[in-house]
Each structure stands twice: as C-alpha cells, then as structure tokens.
Amino acid sequence: MAEEPEGNNRLLQDVLVRPGNGTCADCGNPEPEWASLTLGVFVCQACSLLHRSIPHISRVKSVQETWDASEVEQVVFFLSPFQLVASTGNNAAKAKYEQKVPAFYYRPIHSDCKMLREQWIRAKYERNEFEFIEKQEPYSAGYREGFLWKRGRDNGQFLSRKFILSEREGALKYFNKQDARDPKATMKIETLNATFQPAKIGNPCGLQITYLRDNSTRNIFVYHSDAKEMVDWFNAIRAASWCLN
Ligand SMILES: [Zn+2]
Structure with a gap:
C-alpha cells in the first residue's frame, strides 16, 4: 500500500x-x-x-x-x-x-424523485430485499390490501381509503367505507398507469394513478405516510401489470 x-x-x-x-x-x-x-x-x-x-x-x-x-x-x-x-x-x-431484482421492479434513474431513489438504496443495502426473495412478498404476492390517503374529487381533501389490488381479478379497487361490500371504483390493471408526482400532489410519496373507465381517462391521487409502503404499492401494481404481458 x-x-x-x-x-x-x-x-x-x-x-x-x-x-x-x-x-x-x-x-x-x-x-x-x-x-x-x-x-x-x-x-x-x-x-x-x-x-x-x-x-x-x-x-x-x-x-x-x-x-x-x-x-x-x-x-x-x-x-x-x-x-x-x-x-x-x-x-x-x-x-x-441486485442479484434478485424482479423484472417488473422499477429501478430509479437520476431524474426520479428523491423518495423513490432513497427507497431503492434502502431496499438494496439496508433491507437486502434483492438477496432474499421472501422479502419481496409485499409486492410480488399478487395480492395487496391496505389504506392509502386519497384526494377527494371535489374539495381536494385527502381521506383514508381501503385499497385492494388483486392480480387474479386483474383489478385495483378502492372502498369509501371500510365495511362497504361494493368498491367505489374498480380500475382494470390493463388500463392502469402509476407515476410518482410529488410536486403535483404536494407530498413526497404522492402517486398518480391513471386508468380508463367508459373509454375516458380518469386520475386518482394517493399517498402513504410511509415511503416503503408507497413504493411497495407502486411495485405491486407494476407486478400485476407485468403478468398481463
Ligand atoms: Zn446516483
């Protein structure tokens, strides 16, 4: 030396x-x-x-x-x-x-938002998610349910809403009431696109979900206060779309 x-x-x-x-x-x-x-x-x-x-x-x-x-x-x-x-x-x-990064998993680039890049770094080096596939269950299981803050259509206020993503049904659904039987909206995975829009949504974890309903484009805006949870949702949606291809 x-x-x-x-x-x-x-x-x-x-x-x-x-x-x-x-x-x-x-x-x-x-x-x-x-x-x-x-x-x-x-x-x-x-x-x-x-x-x-x-x-x-x-x-x-x-x-x-x-x-x-x-x-x-x-x-x-x-x-x-x-x-x-x-x-x-x-x-x-x-x-x-990065030995076991799933094909659907989003690898951030330099221009992506800070939250997404930070979670990629934490996933790799802190949580070792790509060395042990059992750690990928939150986004690779084909089913996910939980609560997200969703922006209201009229007043722009964020309200807690239950979301269910089902690969088997090919749909992402959300419910206005926790015990509601029928979803407020059913978004077909094949028409769905999700992108992080922190500035537009006013939250570092803000995710814009675009989908088609009755041949017109709709948007919903959601976030989770825990960045890992939000990125897990994002990759779970990508995984569900991936299996359609
Ligand atoms: Zn860099």
Missing part, C-alpha cells in the same frame, strides 16, 4: 476507471465522485446524500478528498504488490445487492 496520500488517491483513480465504476451504482449518472467505504460502491453526489441517511450501513467520502491507506484498502484489494484488483466496486456490488 502506498504511503503517500497522493499514491492512495492515484490508486483510487485506477479503481474508478474500471468497468462498472464509470456510472453511479444507484442511479446510473455518469462519472460518480463519491465512494461508500463500507459498501465499496461509487455513487453520484445526489445518491451520496441518500447514503448519508443510512450511516449505520454506508460511510461516504468524496474521491477528491485525501484518502489514507486504510480507507483505500476498503475499496481496493491487492492480489500482489504488482497486481491491483478491485474486490469491490459497482459490478461486484451489483452482483450481490
């Missing part, structure tokens, strides 16, 4: 140009300038801020800063004094943390 700080940073630069490390491990943005010492991944500045929200999992440092030998050792492994091998890095981390 090089003793000089400049030598350490040079080694880091060598690792940065290796395959996989040229784009952010979490959102794909080019030329990441931050590294997670504990996870061995290179990420963009925006994602590095999200890594800071899980300090028990990830410790980030800019590659522009001066690194000491022990820090470099965490992202670099030496096979011999002449051969440098990156034991970690983005490709190695992907093989571990």
Whole structure:
C-alpha cells in the first residue's frame, strides 16, 4: 500500500476507471465522485446524500478528498504488490445487492424523485430485499390490501381509503367505507398507469394513478405516510401489470 496520500488517491483513480465504476451504482449518472467505504460502491453526489441517511450501513467520502491507506484498502484489494484488483466496486456490488431484482421492479434513474431513489438504496443495502426473495412478498404476492390517503374529487381533501389490488381479478379497487361490500371504483390493471408526482400532489410519496373507465381517462391521487409502503404499492401494481404481458 502506498504511503503517500497522493499514491492512495492515484490508486483510487485506477479503481474508478474500471468497468462498472464509470456510472453511479444507484442511479446510473455518469462519472460518480463519491465512494461508500463500507459498501465499496461509487455513487453520484445526489445518491451520496441518500447514503448519508443510512450511516449505520454506508460511510461516504468524496474521491477528491485525501484518502489514507486504510480507507483505500476498503475499496481496493491487492492480489500482489504488482497486481491491483478491485474486490469491490459497482459490478461486484451489483452482483450481490441486485442479484434478485424482479423484472417488473422499477429501478430509479437520476431524474426520479428523491423518495423513490432513497427507497431503492434502502431496499438494496439496508433491507437486502434483492438477496432474499421472501422479502419481496409485499409486492410480488399478487395480492395487496391496505389504506392509502386519497384526494377527494371535489374539495381536494385527502381521506383514508381501503385499497385492494388483486392480480387474479386483474383489478385495483378502492372502498369509501371500510365495511362497504361494493368498491367505489374498480380500475382494470390493463388500463392502469402509476407515476410518482410529488410536486403535483404536494407530498413526497404522492402517486398518480391513471386508468380508463367508459373509454375516458380518469386520475386518482394517493399517498402513504410511509415511503416503503408507497413504493411497495407502486411495485405491486407494476407486478400485476407485468403478468398481463
Ligand atoms: Zn446516483
């Protein structure tokens, strides 16, 4: 290991140009300038801020800063004094943390809202959802029910409504009263599209659901106060649509 700080940073630069490390491990943005010492991944500045929200999992440092030998050792492994091998890095981390990402699961990109990118990072590194498929049950079981805050059509007020997503019925339904037998609306999965619209809805977890009814396009606006719950709903809807294809 090089003793000089400049030598350490040079080694880091060598690792940065290796395959996989040229784009952010979490959102794909080019030329990441931050590294997670504990996870061995290179990420963009925006994602590095999200890594800071899980300090028990990830410790980030800019590659522009001066690194000491022990820090470099965490992202670099030496096979011999002449051969440098990156034991970690983005490709190695992907093989571990993203090994079982379902095909329907939405992988956020750089321009996506912060909440969606943060939940992707937490799902990968904190909850290890893509290493253990049993952790994917909330969105891969084909059935989901629970309460969401839904914006009222007339006064714009959000009210708690029960939602049921059933892959078997090919529908997402919601009910105005908890014990109601008939749903207020039945949205056919094949006509349904869901996108996060935090600014439009005025909530970081705001989801817009568009669907067709009587040949006209309708929208509902919902959110859940728990970001993981909302992203689970989003991916459960994607899973249900996916099986129609
Ligand atoms: Zn990123």
